[in-house]
Amino acid sequence: MDAQKLRLRFAGLTTAHLTDACLRARIPVRCAPPALQAVIPGSRVAGRVLPARHVGSVDVFLEAFEHAGPGDILVVDNGGRTDEACVGDLVALEARTAGVEGIVIWGLHRDTADIRAIGLPVFSTGSTSTGPQRLDERGAPESAVVGDWTVSSADLVFGDDDGVVFVPSSEAADVLDLAEAIRDTERRQAELIRSGTSLRAQVRFDSYLAGRRENPSLTFREHLRAVGGAIEE
Numbered sequence: 001m002d003a004q005k006l007r008l009r010f011a012g013l014t015t016a017h018l019t020d021a022c023l024r025a026r027i028p029v030r031c032a033p034p035a036l037q038a039v040i041p042g043s044r045v046a047g048r049v050l051p052a053r054h055v056g057s058v059d060v061f062l063e064a065f066e067h068a069g070p071g072d073i074l075v076v077d078n079g080g081r082t083d084e085a086c087v088g089d090l091v092a093l094e095a096r097t098a099g100v101e102g103i104v105i106w107g108l109h110r111d112t113a114d115i116r117a118i119g120l121p122v123f124s125t126g127s128t129s130t131g132p133q134r135l136d137e138r139g140a141p142e143s144a145v146v147g148d149w150t151v152s153s154a155d156l157v158f159g160d161d162d163g164v165v166f167v168p169s170s171e172a173a174d175v176l177d178l179a180e181a182i183r184d185t186e187r188r189q190a191e192l193i194r195s196g197t198s199l200r201a202q203v204r205f206d207s208y209l210a211g212r213r214e215n216p217s218l219t220f221r222e223h224l225r226a227v228g229g230a231i232e233e
Helices: 003-011 015-025 059-066 089-097 112-118 169-194 205-214 220-227
Strands: 045-053 073-077 085-087 102-106 122-124 143-146 149-152 155-160 163-168
Touching (some): 003 169, 015 155, 015 169, 045 059, 045 102, 045 143, 059 073, 073 143, 073 155, 085 102, 089 102, 102 143, 102 155, 155 169, 163 169, 205 220
Parallel strands (some): 045 073, 073 102
Antiparallel strands (some): 143 149, 155 163
16 A cells, blocks of 8 residues: 555544454454654554664664655654653754654654744654763664564554554555444444433443343454444444
């Protein structure tokens, strides 16, 4: 799936739809820690992971940009550090010049006002004024760690106001199909609620309660799958 088609499909979805779709597809739900949020509220990203492991010098980003494809998202592993910022306005500007569509940082940024003026979507765990005061040994550039997850160019990254989620490229088409089906179901449910049909009636909650009395191991998710409700996945 090319970068433009990916962005267009995600434009009608949210990361919540994608995580529910991953759950339904029985693949790991790989969410970044909730502290990782957009610098500009309302920002969205969708693209291939362009990984970079920060070691104290900006050259790791410049090298990553040498290998960037159209629509890639720079994913920066700075170990979630809170003592330094690793991305500022110049990196954001250079990312845009390289065709990168956004930056996701497992760590801090700086130059907040300038980044907002540039307008490139940037997600980070926060900001601080100081840059790195170290220079560590370079590591493997093929992957980046974000929270509990190791991601690479074999993954896609999506971000919005609910946070950031990673999806294997090989599973993207199925996950997006499921996410769109979940979205459409939820929209129909919302319209019915507005028109006076409660969610309990829509999902036949009375039948679920009756079924649970007969079979205490029955889960609500099993019931929802049987009646075609979305809600939890």
